[in-house]
Amino acid sequence: MSEEGHHHGTDEALLERLSALVDGELDVRETRVLVARLAADGALRARWERYHLIGEALRGRLPRGALDPGLPARVRARLPARAPAAPAPAGPAAGRRWLTAGLALAASVAAVAVIALRGGPAPERRAPEVASVAVEAAGTTRWEHVRPAVERRLNGYLVSHNENARAAVFQGVMPYARIVAYDPQR
Amino acid sequence: MTRSAEAAARWGAAATLWMALAVPLAWAGEGEDPRAWLADMSRALRSLDYQGVLVYLHGRQLEAMRLVHRAARDGEHERIVSLNGVPREVLRDPQRVTCVLPDSRAVLVEKSRPRRVFPGTLPLDLGRIERHYALVLDGHDRVAGRAVRIVEVRARDHYRYGYRFWIDEESRLPLKFDVVDSAGAPVEQMMFTHIEIGGPIPEALLHPALPRAGYTWYTEPTADGGEALAEAGQWTVAAAPPGFELTMRRVGRLPAGRRPVEHLMLSDGLASVSVYIDRPDADEGFMEGLSRMGAMSAFGARVEGYQVTAVGEVPPVTVEMVARSTRRVRR
Numbered sequence: 001m002s003e004e005g006h007h008h009g010t011d012e013a014l015l016e017r018l019s020a021l022v023d024g025e026l027d028v029r030e031t032r033v034l035v036a037r038l039a040a041d042g043a044l045r046a047r048w049e050r051y052h053l054i055g056e057a058l059r060g061r062l063p064r065g066a067l068d069p070g071l072p073a074r075v076r077a078r079l080p081a082r083a084p085a086a087p088a089p090a091g092p093a094a095g096r097r098w099l100t101a102g103l104a105l106a107a108s109v110a111a112v113a114v115i116a117l118r119g120g121p122a123p124e125r126r127a128p129e130v131a132s133v134a135v136e137a138a139g140t141t142r143w144e145h146v147r148p149a150v151e152r153r154l155n156g157y158l159v160s161h162n163e164n165a166r167a168a169v170f171q172g173v174m175p176y177a178r179i180v181a182y183d184p185q186r
Numbered sequence: 187m188t189r190s191a192e193a194a195a196r197w198g199a200a201a202t203l204w205m206a207l208a209v210p211l212a213w214a215g216e217g218e219d220p221r222a223w224l225a226d227m228s229r230a231l232r233s234l235d236y237q238g239v240l241v242y243l244h245g246r247q248l249e250a251m252r253l254v255h256r257a258a259r260d261g262e263h264e265r266i267v268s269l270n271g272v273p274r275e276v277l278r279d280p281q282r283v284t285c286v287l288p289d290s291r292a293v294l295v296e297k298s299r300p301r302r303v304f305p306g307t308l309p310l311d312l313g314r315i316e317r318h319y320a321l322v323l324d325g326h327d328r329v330a331g332r333a334v335r336i337v338e339v340r341a342r343d344h345y346r347y348g349y350r351f352w353i354d355e356e357s358r359l360p361l362k363f364d365v366v367d368s369a370g371a372p373v374e375q376m377m378f379t380h381i382e383i384g385g386p387i388p389e390a391l392l393h394p395a396l397p398r399a400g401y402t403w404y405t406e407p408t409a410d411g412g413e414a415l416a417e418a419g420q421w422t423v424a425a426a427p428p429g430f431e432l433t434m435r436r437v438g439r440l441p442a443g444r445r446p447v448e449h450l451m452l453s454d455g456l457a458s459v460s461v462y463i464d465r466p467d468a469d470e471g472f473m474e475g476l477s478r479m480g481a482m483s484a485f486g487a488r489v490e491g492y493q494v495t496a497v498g499e500v501p502p503v504t505v506e507m508v509a510r511s512t513r514r515v516r517r
Contacts, residue, residue: 143477149470156440157497161460
């Protein structure tokens with residue numbers, strides 16, 4: 001397993017398993033093995049993240065509020081340099097909704113799964129868990145903390161600002177992506 | 187994935203055609219100058235035909251949208267449609283920008299203005315930009331299967347955001363772009379998960395898909411917008427963050443706005459902040475304090491009975507400083 005890691009996970013069988021993981025088709029044991037692999041291999045993890053984005057985007061069924069883009073980076077920072085070959089079973093994570101790997105993937109096909117460690121300092125040789133983060137969203141694509149009337153006013157300002165700020169070159173390379181993304185249902 | 191294969195095949199044909207036509211677009215950034223890469227990128231965004239799926243991430247939100255861009259003789263034509271959630275849609279042409287918002291059964295129409303090209307029209311602009319940002323050519327990478335060059339625009343202080351662009355080596359379009367804070371952490375990210383470059387873009391792709399019957403239209407009134415504020419030009423920003431200078435002052439009506447407002451704009455050469463001075467109706471109410479949407483920040487303050495709102499793709503500290511230091515100078 002560790003030898004394959006040197007190839008940055010580019011061999012075909014591995015990519016097939018990765019694809020199966022993305023599609024939720026791996027069993028719990030295989031998932032654990034592959035997740036340990038992902039934890040140790042940055043290139044493989046990047047590819048796995050990309051598979052999710054591309055697949056979901058093309059299918060036009062990206063989940064609402066389900067991916068924290070900062071999370072993979074945060075997890076990466078806390079992961080041990082190498083994941084243990086035989087991951088220890090994860091204990092209960094009090095106050096968290098992290099589910100174990102197979103369960104999370106089976107339970108939530110539409111949810112984008114991210115690798116997550118429990119909060120607090122990561123214990124030695126702790127295996128990462130796959131977490132479904134289809135939980136309440138912290139971020140928002142609507143103006144925060146304002147009443148609907150104020151929100152309408154802010155949107156008017158935003159459109160006006162976008163057009164006038166086009167002189168500012170990079171001001172929103174795609175300034176209207178935000179308006180399109182804006183969702184009052186949240 | 188069949189779509190990608192199709193797209194790749196079409197791209198092959200389109201690329202050949204496009205390369206043949208691209209002689210006047212010979213890229214400046216063959217070497218190692220980040221300025222040239224940025225100039226090429228801003229020109230490519232404006233002058234190429236492209237369409238694709240764009241993913242927008244911020245906080246825990248992830249949204250996908252379809253983008254179609256056509257560079258026509260009369261200017262840019264663009265359409266962005268949300269692929270998940272409420273099917274919002276924005277259409278731009280050289281005359282107007284139209285936002286169709288099904289959730290509020292509203293259509294906002296504003297006069298459009300042409301996109302400016304980096305580094306700006308004045309030779310002075312680049313020097314001004316580099317006082318506040320470091321332009322850095324970074325490594326090579328791959329996005330959506332294509333070779334890209336990473337170019338960073340690093341903010342030199344915490345009053346502005348920086349940018350990170352993954353620029354397609356062939357077309358010079360940014361395939362991925364992040365807005366980052368002064369510590370380098372992403373504030374929001376956009377990425378093409380799929381892109382087709384090269385035309386022609388059929389006219390039909392630029393037509394709105396949404397039925398617009400039963401919608402309320404909010405359009406910017408023509409000419410002066412009726413009873414323009416008699417006391418125009420009576421506001422100023424007393425203490426803007428370093429580098430931000432007043433670049434525009436106007437009085438006008440906004441889409442969806444029932445009254446004329448005074449609008450000031452400040453810029454450091456890249457980032458900009460708008461200040462709107464308004465008198466909200468009793469039922470609308472005031473906004474005091476901070477609100478954010480992605481990399482956009484807005485800060486409201488009440489000044490002499492007026493609503494002052496600073497809005498921009500800048501950190502909260504910047505809009506707060508601008509809003510709090512906006513003063514009435516003439517009465």
